[in-house]
Amino acid sequence: MKLCLFILSILLSNLAFCSSNDELKIVTENTPPYIYLNTSGNPDGLLAERVNKILSVLKLKNKIQILPWETAYNNALNYKNTMIFPLAKNKERDKLFKYCGVIINVRTYFYKLKSRNDIIINSLNDAKKFRIGVVKEDIKYKFLAEKGFINFEIAASTDLNILKFIGKREDLIVGSELSLQEQLKKINISYDIVEKVFELKELDGRRYLAFNKNTSDEVVNKFKKATKLVYDYDKEL
DSSP states (O other): OHHHHHHHHHHHHHHHHHHHHTTOEEEEOOBTTTBEEOTTSOEESHHHHHHHHHHHHTTOOOOEEEOOHHHHHHHHHHSTTEEEEEEOOOHHHHTTEEEEEEEEEOOOEEEEETTOTTOOOSSTGGGGGSOEEEETTOHHHHHHHHTTOOOEEEESSHHHHHHHHHTTSOSEEEEOHHHHHHHHHHTTOOGGGEEEEEEOTTSOOEEEEEEETTSOHHHHHHHHHHHHHHOOGGGGO
């Protein structure tokens, strides 16, 4: 009898998990080569593959939605059972989201157009006199604002930010090498026209899977375990 009750409780637990995730929404932004739409119109890239593996471990078939970052962020902020990736942590966000684990670690730099010989940066403060392209609600924007930066050109998405930078509406852009290479390639522009000028070493490069704060701890904990199976960041340290 006890064995039957135990098996029944396991079945009900799994059923509750599945039903609670029927409405699970997974949102992200187009940031090649980490996340992008392939020729079949499906999310692809390193991080899309990792998230799909996590879903496979959990036997879930939810689809990843690629949205402008501001839209994705606000969805995760406001709607229960919404998961967002890749999301950076800071003190403000710790109160707003439940984190599942690190999905990737990146290094971030200021970039300029190579033709801009007038831009020389030897410290973070040196960059304050230049107009910096950022994406609304992005951690890089928040980090720089906390450091006293005020001269921003704010875009709703990474794609728009890149176009503004190439169009010389921005002096500097902030990003990772691999991502910027792919973003420029997508619009048929050579990476050779840009140049790294300063690394933001103070900015934590870890990026996470995270849930809306009203998502149940049961769901979050199951994703934590699955994330650890797919990508164990601690083993890279």
